[in-house]
Amino acid sequence: MNVLVLMEPGEPSRQALTLARKFGEPHGLPVQAVQPFAPDALAAALARAVEELDAGAVFAAGTDRGNEVMARLAARLNLPLAANCIGAAPGDPATVTRLRWGGSLLEEARLHSPRPLVTVAPHTVPADDGPQPPTIEVGSPALGDLVVRVSDHIKPTNGGISLADAKVIVSGGRGVGSKEGFAIIEELAGLLGAAVGCSRAVTSAGWRPHSDQVGQTGTKVAPEVYIACGISGATQHMAGLKGAKRILAINSDPQAPLMLNADYTVTGDLKEIVPAISAEIRRARAGRTSS
Amino acid sequence: MRIAVCIKRVPITGGRIVLTADARAINTQHLGFTMSPHEECGVEEAVRLIEANKGDSVVLTLGPPEAVEQLRDAMALGIDRAIHLQTDGQEWDGESTAAALLDAIRADETSNGPFDIIFFGNESADSGGFQVGLRVAYALNRPCVTGLKRVTLEGSSVRCEQEVEDGRDVYVVPLPAVLTVKEGLNLPRYPSVPGRMRARSKPVADVTPARPAPRLELVKLLVPAGQGRRAESLGSGAAAAPAVVDVFQKAGVL
Structure with a gap:
């Protein structure tokens, strides 16, 4: 049986390809086949390929692009879609395991469909080193499928270190207390060459911009060290921390979920602890230069 | 101008998710509820557009009787009226949710004319199906257009900014259009007391759609194993700084 895979550059599509091999012989449709990006044109091309190859299933990475194109394909073919799966097995019905709540919960589900449509949550399935699939040729898109297409691109304004790439993040939560309270967080971040992050409570209060927010509806981060100051650790926040190597939690409540899910903890008032850490870094550096 | 916004009632999960005995839902006995975060921004954007351009705004939800709380929340922020697609609390998959909302939207458009914009959240906080709006x-x-962080009217078109890895992609599409938005699009206002009072008397139309057999059928939920972190205490207070x-x-x- 043939299966289709929407291929984007990068690891997540290779992970989707790995899962697709369990369903049949994969054929790849590169997302760059339509330039500039036009999701309806890609969905139309996938729909044509489903027909021509009599494909038994279609896979894509559970990226923004992958989920979007697959949802359009599902609407077009009038089929169900299982998004952000971490496992899938063929059968009647097919079975899938998928992420809920940004990965804080898993769902086992049956997918009743003549052609399972599945997106694979990035970095949840190891990619195999199997062969690249043959590439499907995409004809010229119909005009009607180009109504929604990228017509311009805005480069990010380069203000400091981006959260997604930061090696160290100093993050503040409700416990910081106010907009002004972030001065000590910024000071520590400056000393560490770190990015400043925050929890959703902080953005909702208007203390920091949404671009600083770490979590399910903010940025997902993967630093070497994540320093959480006065953040309780709701699932909303933890969903953004799955890639963090080491977590240091500073909180007055030793039973806060983040304190129980950290690698290192300091209990107490962050307004004393954070400046003390900054002072200690300065002392350590001064000692290093004088000796 | 006419604007619709579709929202979903979800529990505020806090720090640890506990499931019901049959593992088919979250035990919400001790939890509060809210609308899914992306959709709060959809509501705010709808209210701002109507404030600037005049017209009619409608909020829709598919959910249990208690979901009327989230409809009132949206109306407290300035939405004019609500349509409640009532369920018995059972889970609906993305396909059936979309079909039910579509029927309600069509019925409203037959009486009142087409919506210029229908807002959805990019994905719901709980089931995360990424498909209802599309x-x-x-x-x-x-x-x-999906995943929007900025929406600007330009005559009979709408300019949309979608967050991508290296900045933002821009789309310009003609109205009427369907837009799915993400948190960060705007900073939703807090409801005022007069807003809450007004919301109590705004109209809520009830419909009761029949739930089709889901083709994406939930069997059970699982709480994933923790990441195996074992917290090492570095002490308390400022004295812990050297250890840090x-x-x-x-x-x-x-």
């Missing part, structure tokens, strides 16, 4: 758009044969700096040095970030 399915409705496809059925209505309207353009749909040691950790930074060992991690090679100092």
Whole structure:
């Protein structure tokens, strides 16, 4: 049986390809086949390929692009879609395991469909080193499928270190207390060459911009060290921390979920602890230069 | 101008998710509820557009009787009226949710004319299906742009900014259109007391759609195993600072 895979550059599509091999012989449709990006044109091309190859299933990475194109394909073919799966097995019905709540919960589900449509949550399935699939040729898109297409691109304004790439993040939560309270967080971040992050409570209060927010509806981060100051650790926040190597939690409540899910903890008032850490870094550096 | 916004009632999960005995839902006995975060921004954007351009705004939800709380919340922020697609609390999959909302939207448009914009959240906080808005758009044969962080009216078109890895992609599509938005689009206002009072008397139309057998059928939920972190205490108060700096040095970030 043939299966289709929407291929984007990068690891997540290779992970989707790995899962697709369990369903049949994969054929790849590169997302760059339509330039500039036009999701309806890609969905139309996938729909044509489903027909021509009599494909038994279609896979894509559970990226923004992958989920979007697959949802359009599902609407077009009038089929169900299982998004952000971490496992899938063929059968009647097919079975899938998928992420809920940004990965804080898993769902086992049956997918009743003549052609399972599945997106694979990035970095949840190891990619195999199997062969690249043959590439499907995409004809010229119909005009009607180009109504929604990228017509311009805005480069990010380069203000400091981006959260997604930061090696160290100093993050503040409700416990910081106010907009002004972030001065000590910024000071520590400056000393560490770190990015400043925050929890959703902080953005909702208007203390920091949404671009600083770490979590399910903010940025997902993967630093070497994540320093959480006065953040309780709701699932909303933890969903953004799955890639963090080491977590240091500073909180007055030793039973806060983040304190129980950290690698290192300091209990107490962050307004004393954070400046003390900054002072200690300065002392350590001064000692290093004088000796 | 006419604007619709579709929202979903979800529990505020806090720190640890506990499931019901049959593992088919979250035990919400001790939890509060809210609308899914992306959709709060959809409501705010709808209210701002109507404030600037005048017209009619409608909020829709598919959910249990208690979901009327979230409809009132949206109306407290300034939405004019609500349509409640009532369920018995059972889970609906993305496909059936879209079909039910589509029927309600079509019925409203038959009486009142087409919506210029229908807002959805990019994905719901709980089930995260990434599809309801796109399915409705496809059925209505309207353009749909997803994951938006900025929306600007330009005559009879709408300019949309979608967050991508290296900045933002821009789309310009003709109205009427369906737009799915993400948190960060705007900073939703807090409801005022007069707003809450007004919301109590705003109209809520009830419909009771029949739930089709889901083709994406939930069997059970699982709480994933933790990441196996075992917290090591570095002490308490300012006295812990040297131990923290040691950790930074060992991690090679100092």
